Amino acid sequence: MSNVTADQKVSKPANFLMALFKIKYVPPVLAALGLIVVWEIGVKLAGVPTYIAPAPSDVGTVLVSELDLLAKNFWPTLIESLLGFLFGNMFGILAAIVFVHFKKLDAAFFPLAVFVNTIPILAIAPILVLIFGNGLIAKVIIASLICFFPTLVNMVRGLQAINPQMLELARILSASKPEIFWKMRLQMSLPYLFSALKIASTTCVIGAIVGEWVGADVGLGALIIDATFNFRSPLLYATVFVSSGLAVVLFASVTIAEKVLIKWKPEQAV
The missing domain is CATH 1.10.287 (Helix Hairpins)
Incomplete structure (x- = not known):
């Protein structure tokens, strides 16, 4: 038994x-x-009509049947998002380094950066499209702008997070400014930087899509507008899910890179 x-x-x-x-x-x-x-x-x-709120099964059917159309519009948005992520964060990091080492420039231009960040991206996008046209440049600039400010703020915070006693010790030991920057400030700022990169990895997709809303013939943003005006709700929902999936993949990529490169994280970093 x-x-x-x-x-x-x-x-x-x-x-x-x-x-x-x-x-x-x-x-x-x-x-x-x-x-x-x-x-x-x-x-x-x-009994909700499909053109108002499609069922998940309808959206899934469109994801399969319109895969070529979604792929055709996916790649432009991906390129715009990645370029915006690259340039927005690069300029944010460079500006943070300048602001930390040159206090007068910080006092002069940081408030200006805050002011620009307060302007809704939907208000800036038409201006940039008028200046640079409907091509790639305007979309990349829009995506870059939406990434720039979070990286600037977090990077400045990270570069300034060094312990004053450590900084004083480095100066007593005659460490040069480049040595202090590369071996102390930069190392301290990495967790803060990756916190900003996580935000930028999702907002760069938003910036690219907003740019496509204002003026574009291809891209997920353009497809969203087209599906909305033609009452193709299943295609609209499918495009939104693809856009969200792109943002999730970029966020996950940054998270994996953070875990590989950083083995520690200060409590202040969020």
Whole structure:
């Protein structure tokens, strides 16, 4: 006879479920699947027209049937996002280095950077499109602008986060400014920088799409506008999901790079 009791048989599935929920990404995945099921059932039971709110099954069908169209518009947005991410963060880092080492420039231009950041990107985008046209340059500049300010602020904060006692010790030991920068300030600023890069990895996609809304024939932003005006709701939702997926992939890439390059993180970094 088996020595396994009924309670033990019942506990095995329960223990498996408990172990499953301890896995980091399982709860959000299950929650997302639950929302999709509720969405599907709710739309079908309520009889909502497809052009108003398509069911997830309709969106999935369009993702397959219109894959070529989505891919055609995906690549321009990806290129614009990556270039905007690159240039926006590069100029943000360079500006932060200048502001930290030249206090007068910091006092003169940092308020100006704050002012520019307060202007909605939807207000700036038409101006840039008028100046640079409907091509790649305007979209890259828009994506760069939306990445620039978070990187500037976080990088300045990181470069200034060095312990004053460590800085004084370096000066007593006759360390030069380049040595202090490369071996102390830059190392201290990396966690802050990656916090900004995580923000920029998602906002660069937003910037590229906004640029395409204002003036573009191709790109996910242009496809969103086209699907909206033609009441192709399944295509609209599918395009939004592809855009979101692009942002998630970029965010995950930055997160992986952070884990590989940085083994420590100060409490102040967010």
